[in-house]
Amino acid sequence: MAFTERSRATDGQLDTEFRSRDTSGFQLHQLAAIGDLINDVGEPVRAFGPTAAALHRFDGYRLRPPFHIVIPRSRNVRRIGHAVHTSSAHALIDCETVLGIPVTAPARTLIDLATTDTPQMLTAALDGALRDRLLSEDFLHRRIGDLRTSGRHGIPRLLAVIDGMEVTRGGQSWLEREYLRLIDGAGLPRPRTQQVLGRRGDRLIRVDFHFEGTPVVVETLGYRWHRTPHQLGIDAQRVNRLTLDGRIVVQFTYQQVTAEPDYVVTTTAAALMPFVGTRGSPNPFG
Structure with missing residues (x-):
């Protein structure tokens, strides 16, 4: 699996400047390592949680082992030194590729991170994702509403973070x-x-x-x-x-x-x- 370009772009194409900016913050050997892991596990598999956050360039996250990946619950895969998560399904709207590596989309990644990470980390990640236009408030709330009924335990914590950010900046929620x-x-x-x-x-x-x-x-x-x-x-x-x-x-x-x-x-x-x-x-x- 090649990992030389990123599929998320406003026009569906990547020019040289965008491609250069995307790779500038990563160590190439870490990109190669997560690519090798994805290839070794085989489809369907996606980078997940903190690894997906690092690939999306969320503030506070670095691309480094142990890598987190997610696979369907029907698969039985283990990899020493890495975290293999399972999920019943990922809707297409929650799936992207970054530098050729399949990942959970930014909104879904934030929802997944809310299960384990601190409010401070979530606040920084969300603030940066909105700043960098990786998602919009409207889209994030749509995904929260859609996924709430599927028992995502981190959703109340993420909503508390959103609430705190809105109180801090004032104005209408x-x-x-x-x-x-x-x-x-x-x-x-x-x-x-x-x-x-x-x-x-x-x-x-x-x-x-x-x-x-x-x-x-x-x-x-x-x-x-x-x-x-x-x-x-x-x-x-x-x-x-x-x-x-x-x-x-x-x-x-x-x-x-x-x-x-x-x-x-x-x-x-x-x-x-x-x-x-x-x-x-x-x-x-x-």
Whole structure:
């Protein structure tokens, strides 16, 4: 198996400059070694985990033994000095080649790394992958949504890392932006974001979305689908206070926003129906 070019490129072709840049950070004997291992094991096999991360040039990862590879569970392969993982299947969308070496794609690699690596390592890897345009936030969340039901244990840890990065940089989260995209696409009125609508004791109640001129409030419940009893208690107090103040509170989970967009849109529309028309219809609130 030759490993002289990389298949991931925006136009499907690699010029000399790109090819040179791709190989500049690798020791050639390590590239040869992982290529020899892949050839020795035979198809189907892919570089996996930290080895795939190094080939993708994720920040904090170096190409060095022990190499990590993944094969179908139906195969029984061992190689002394290397880590052989098994998986039920890899969708084509999760497969690429880098320098001729089959690897898991960047999004799938991040999801796999989240099973074992520290939040600090994941943060650096994700930040660098986004910076280098190896993936987009939108695509990563699509893959997280698709793979969540298959029992990927690292997904909650990766979502916690994403959550922490978004808090640090401020502004709207990806989940909030995605909700707005769904609402805009459906022709519904655009809500105001991050509105203070009341108090819970000595704390302000800030909601994700408020549709101005209506009592309708929408909350996106963040990336954590397993919430602690303390978090559940705070959420209940907030919703109770808003309800007592006459608000209609609608909540959507991460899974619903990413995997059930029709439900999100129709539920929002149903909540707004008594108060406001869609675009192109008379709006009693201005």
